[in-house]
Amino acid sequence: MTDDCAVKVYKALGEATRFQIVKMLSKQPELACLEMANQLNIAANSTLTHHLKPLLDCGLLAVRKEGTYRYYSLQREVLEQYAPALLED
Numbered sequence: 001m002t003d004d005c006a007v008k009v010y011k012a013l014g015e016a017t018r019f020q021i022v023k024m025l026s027k028q029p030e031l032a033c034l035e036m037a038n039q040l041n042i043a044a045n046s047t048l049t050h051h052l053k054p055l056l057d058c059g060l061l062a063v064r065k066e067g068t069y070r071y072y073s074l075q076r077e078v079l080e081q082y083a084p085a086l087l088e089d
Helices: 001-012 016-027 033-041 045-056 077-082
Strands: 063-066 069-074
Touching: 001 016, 001 045, 001 077, 016 033, 016 045, 016 069, 016 077, 033 045, 033 069, 069 077
Parallel strands: none
Antiparallel strands: 063 069
């Protein structure tokens, strides 16, 4: 992966809410938007989307659509390369 990719990953993880999203997903295989919003006390869907987009763009998250729901999962190999300590618990 390129330096540009590393910068995007670290920039995305540098924001507290995004960091929390990654930590949550490191403990669970996948989460729906509603579950994440409830755990993070985020009321607006747009706020959650604002945080998910950079995580998707840098390759840290994958999304699976099922009907009207979207389920997010962690791309563990990307996290292992750039921030393996987040996978330890």
